[in-house]
Amino acid sequence: xxxxxxxxxGTNFDFVRLFKYAYSFSLVxxxxxxxxxxxxxxxxxxxxxxxxxxxxVKFTQPTGIxxxxxxxxxxxxxxxxxxxxGQGGNEFLIRMPIVEAATEEFSSQVAxxxxxxxxxxxxxxxxxxxxxxxxxxxxxxxxxxxxxxDIQQALAATSLANVAVENxGQGGNEFLxxxxxxxxxxxxxxxKVQKGLSxxxxxxxxxxRRVEAVGPKVGSDxxxxxxxxxxxxxxxxxxxxxxRFEPRFGVGAAVALLHDVLITAGALSLMNMEFDLTxxxxxxxIVGFSVNDTVxxxxxxxxxxxxxxxxxxxxxxxxxxxxxxxxxIITTGTAVLVIIALFFLGGEVIHAFAFALLVGFxxxxxxxxxxxxxxxxxxxxxxxxx
Amino acid sequence: xxxGILYRALLIIGLTLWAVMYLVxxxxxxxxxxxxxFLPSRKIHLGLDLxxxxxxxxxxxxxxxxxNAVDQNAEDLRRVLREGNVxxxxxxxxxxxxxxxxxxxxxxxxAEKILSEQFPILTRTGAPQPAEGEIAVVLDRREVQxxxxxxxxxxxETIRNRIDQFGVAEPTVQRQGxxxxxxxxxxxxxxxxxxxxxxxxxxxxxxxxAEDNKAPGAxxxxxxxxxxxxxxxxxxHKVPYTLERKTLMTGDVVADARVRPPTNVEGPYVExxxxxxxxxxxxxxxxxxxxxxxxxxxxxxVYSAPVIREKIGGGRASITGSFDIKEARDLAIVxxxxxxxxxxxxxxxxxxxxxxxxxxxxxxxxxxxxxxxxVIIFMAIYYKVAGVLADLxxxxxxxxxxAALSAFxxxxxxxxxxxxxxTIGMAVDANVLINERMREEVRLGKSPRAAVEAGYERALPxxxxxxxTTFLSGLILFQFGSGxxxxxxxxxxxxxxxxxxxxxxxxxxxxxxxLAKRRLVALSV
Numbered sequence: 035x036x037x038x039x040x041x042x043x044g045t046n047f048d049f050v051r052l053f054k055y056a057y058s059f060s061l062v063x064x065x066x067x068x069x070x071x072x073x074x075x076x077x078x079x080x081x082x083x084x085x086x087x088x089x090x091v092k093f094t095q096p097t098g099i100x101x102x103x104x105x106x107x108x109x110x111x112x113x114x115x116x117x118x119x120g121q122g123g124n125e126f127l128i129r130m131p132i133v134e135a136a137t138e139e140f141s142s143q144v145a146x147x148x149x150x151x152x153x154x155x156x157x158x159x160x161x162x163x164x165x166x167x168x169x170x171x172x173x174x175x176x177x178x179x180x181x182x183x184d185i186q187q188a189l190a191a192t193s194l195a196n197v198a199v200e201n202x203g204q205g206g207n208e209f210l211x212x213x214x215x216x217x218x219x220x221x222x223x224x225x226k227v228q229k230g231l232s233x234x235x236x237x238x239x240x241x242x243r244r245v246e247a248v249g250p251k252v253g254s255d256x257x258x259x260x261x262x263x264x265x266x267x268x269x270x271x272x273x274x275x276x277x278r279f280e281p282r283f284g285v286g287a288a289v290a291l292l293h294d295v296l297i298t299a300g301a302l303s304l305m306n307m308e309f310d311l312t313x314x315x316x317x318x319x320i321v322g323f324s325v326n327d328t329v330x331x332x333x334x335x336x337x338x339x340x341x342x343x344x345x346x347x348x349x350x351x352x353x354x355x356x357x358x359x360x361x362x363i364i365t366t367g368t369a370v371l372v373i374i375a376l377f378f379l380g381g382e383v384i385h386a387f388a389f390a391l392l393v394g395f396x397x398x399x400x401x402x403x404x405x406x407x408x409x410x411x412x413x414x415x416x417x418x419x420x
Numbered sequence: 421x422x423x424g425i426l427y428r429a430l431l432i433i434g435l436t437l438w439a440v441m442y443l444v445x446x447x448x449x450x451x452x453x454x455x456x457x458f459l460p461s462r463k464i465h466l467g468l469d470l471x472x473x474x475x476x477x478x479x480x481x482x483x484x485x486x487x488n489a490v491d492q493n494a495e496d497l498r499r500v501l502r503e504g505n506v507x508x509x510x511x512x513x514x515x516x517x518x519x520x521x522x523x524x525x526x527x528x529x530x531a532e533k534i535l536s537e538q539f540p541i542l543t544r545t546g547a548p549q550p551a552e553g554e555i556a557v558v559l560d561r562r563e564v565q566x567x568x569x570x571x572x573x574x575x576x577e578t579i580r581n582r583i584d585q586f587g588v589a590e591p592t593v594q595r596q597g598x599x600x601x602x603x604x605x606x607x608x609x610x611x612x613x614x615x616x617x618x619x620x621x622x623x624x625x626x627x628x629x630a631e632d633n634k635a636p637g638a639x640x641x642x643x644x645x646x647x648x649x650x651x652x653x654x655x656x657h658k659v660p661y662t663l664e665r666k667t668l669m670t671g672d673v674v675a676d677a678r679v680r681p682p683t684n685v686e687g688p689y690v691e692x693x694x695x696x697x698x699x700x701x702x703x704x705x706x707x708x709x710x711x712x713x714x715x716x717x718x719x720x721x722v723y724s725a726p727v728i729r730e731k732i733g734g735g736r737a738s739i740t741g742s743f744d745i746k747e748a749r750d751l752a753i754v755x756x757x758x759x760x761x762x763x764x765x766x767x768x769x770x771x772x773x774x775x776x777x778x779x780x781x782x783x784x785x786x787x788x789x790x791x792x793x794x795v796i797i798f799m800a801i802y803y804k805v806a807g808v809l810a811d812l813x814x815x816x817x818x819x820x821x822x823a824a825l826s827a828f829x830x831x832x833x834x835x836x837x838x839x840x841x842x843t844i845g846m847a848v849d850a851n852v853l854i855n856e857r858m859r860e861e862v863r864l865g866k867s868p869r870a871a872v873e874a875g876y877e878r879a880l881p882x883x884x885x886x887x888x889t890t891f892l893s894g895l896i897l898f899q900f901g902s903g904x905x906x907x908x909x910x911x912x913x914x915x916x917x918x919x920x921x922x923x924x925x926x927x928x929x930x931x932x933x934x935l936a937k938r939r940l941v942a943l944s945v
Binding site for chain 1: 469477479611612641642643644645658660662720765766767768769771772773775779784786787790791792794795798799801802834838841842844845846848849852853856859860863881882888889891892894896897899900901904905908909912
């Protein structure tokens with residue numbers, strides 16, 4: 035006895051006829067995603083990419099966001115956001131930017147401190163030659179020779195702790211103000227959050243489950259690297275296919291992959307899900323997986339092109355897609371089965387990751403039929419016209 | 421039975437035994453008594469996101485290390501000029517270069533001669549064009565390279581020392597890239613303290629407090645903050661100290677540092693035991709400056725500035741200040757471990773509490789079991805016997821994958837578990853391809869033997885191509901990612917290798933065996 039058959043042999047959907055509708059469909063999906071990205075001002079970056087600090091707390095009881103905000107307002111942390119995490123109503127993500135490390139912030143503080151004592155017109159502040167790690171030094175130039183101790187005094191009155199002031203140059207009117215690096219690190223904001231929360235709710239009422247702090251430079255660095263990694267892998271897949279099959283198959287594959295990545299990123303934005311490192315892992319996996327279908331279809335197209343020399347290309351493509359359809363659906367189906375398990379059971383930490391995979395794998399299957407193959411046809415038509 | 425089948429079967433049995441051997445330590449709470457010592461005894465290494473702990477990425481400020489070296493050279497140059505009786509040359513550091521301003525042509529010539537004869541590591545720069553009577557020099561490019569390398573290595577060594585003394589089980593301290601250091605501290609309870617300990621530059625300096633007649637900020641002086649505690653209220657406030665710029669002694673002469681318990685008069689303090697050179701230097705400094713105040717400065721903060729009453733021999737000095745016993749202990753650790761040659765900043769911190777780690781393991785295992793079962797059930801229903809065979813391949817694949825993680829000492833993270841789950845869903849693809857081909861061949865009326873042969877042979881190129889592409893994107897991810905994401909790339913890539921083997925070689929053996937025994941009358945696919 036034989037197993038089940040999802041797609042009966044001899045099935046012959048006319049995929050090629052649907053190509054032109056597919057183009058519009060893809061275009062709508064992509065535009066929808068891009069519109070959402072534009073509306074939100076880019077992807078909703080997690081701390082990995084945006085930089086900043088996130089503190090993940092879990093309360094023993096369901097707790098209101100407003101209460102948490104209130105508790106944090108009592109601390110002196112600026113720009114805190116609180117968001118729900120998971121379904122329980124007792125887990126929250128508290129996010130805040132890292133401000134101390136910014137040279138501009140530091141130099142404006144210096145300018146404010148000095149301005150209070152000497153008047154705004156008495157000096158200029160130049161953010162110094164910042165070293166690559168963001169060590170904060172500013173150069174201050176007074177119009178008159180000024181006493182170093184007075185400067186020291188003026189700065190001591192500000193919130194800046196442990197700044198060192200040095201003479202710079204011979205005129206007696208230029209000085210370097212340096213902030214010790216320990217003060218410019220990711221700091222103890224997480225500890226402040228903890229203190230603020232225990233003041234309101236008590237120490238036993240919650241636990242800090244996770245703290246992530248990423249400096250702004252690391253974040254922007256990672257963004258660039260992530261973009262490069264996705265682009266590079268897409269191009270590499272295209273090159274591989276072009277090398278194994280024919281150049282036009284490679285172009286089709288690369289376009290289909292870009293299509294998948296764009297739509298997935300757009301879907302994440304539409305759902306307002308966080309774009310973090312695991313999502314990049316998902317995108318690269320989507321690239322690797324989606325190209326599988328393209329490989330299988332191309333492999334069959336090539337085989338049929340040898341076998342059926344009489345038939346035109348559109349017919350061959352249609353036939354090949356139909357012949358591999360059963361496999362395509364089953365393989366995507368089993369992959370989607372496990373991703374659904376990850377999405378619902380894998381926990382909040384990999385939620386966005388599972389969601390991206392779900393969208394990407396589904397779209398990836400569609401695109402290998404409706405984007406990669408028509409591309410091959412497109413090239414063929416242009417070739418004939420010449 | 422053909423010999424080929426036997427060899428392949430033995431290979432699979434051997435691999436399976438090997439896998440089981442590597443997995444026993446991970447599956448058992450404690451290894452049995454009789455477990456021989458030559459067999460693997462390590463458990464699968466769990467990432468910080470699963471076991472809890474702190475991950476720190478430190479950025480070493482190498483530019484500052486170079487500035488320090490330039491300062492040092494300026495100091496040496498001033499001394500040589502003084503000793504050579506060359507006057508009228510002012511030296512100033514601008515960024516990483518030195519500007520020499522000579523009052524006369526004579527002085528300029530003398531300075532140039534000394535530069536070229538005694539300071540080969542300083543090279544002249546053309547840009548920006550120095551003004552009339554000025555010489556601009558920078559450190560030689562090779563020297564800069566050497567300094568960077570040295571500063572990074574030294575920082576690594578120092579941080580490793582500090583962490584060892586702090587007492588963390590299985591810490592990881594390693595270089596990453598050209599100026600970063602990765603620190604992983606599993607199961608740590610007090611990340612704030614660890615961060616403090618690691619991030620301290622711990623640059624200990626001894627400088628004289630400037631004499632009273634010198635105006636604060638006068639040439640050759642520097643103003644630094646100090647802490648002073650009011651004895652009655654216990655309130656600390658900042659006091660600026662005007663110090664002579666010249667550093668008389670630094671922490672590199674410290675041989676040991678110990679915490680001394682509090683007395684009635686003062687709190688706990690740290691006693692420094694100096695090495696021979698330091699002892700002689702300290703004796704000389706104190707001998708020459710009786711009656712003046714000597715400031716003890718750590719990381720640009722004046723801790724104390726006692727008056728030197730007499731020459732101090734014996735190579736002992738103490739740092740007092742307003743700290744409790746825990747702070748004193750950490751201070752002693754950083755002084756013992758030595759100063760960082762350059763400041764470090766924490767570029768990235770990730771701390772995961774133990775309860776979240778435990779939850780993640782549970783959720784990961786649950787989705788693994790549910791996802792895996794769904795796929796296995798589906799395959800058995802859809803392809804019948806061929807599906808069960810594919811399921812066997814899946815089980816073997818998981819076994820090999822986990823064993824490989826253990827054998828290669830790879831780290832299992834939450835995304836890594838997701839990678840295993842995903843591997844199950846994707847790995848059946850190879851068998852799907854084979855089975856679909858076999859169905860096609862059967863439909864064409866081929867015999868079971870021919871169908872099996874054609875099925876495997878025709879599906880193979882597609883299987884290889886599709887797995888190679890996924891593997892490539894896994895490699896790129898491995899290059900790009902860090903920590904948990906790297907764990908995903910590892911399981912993904914290992915899963916691909918083992919799944920191709922189990923799906924292609926593993927299932928084929930069974931068919932070949934059945935064909936050889938003539939048991940396979942009709943294909944159940």
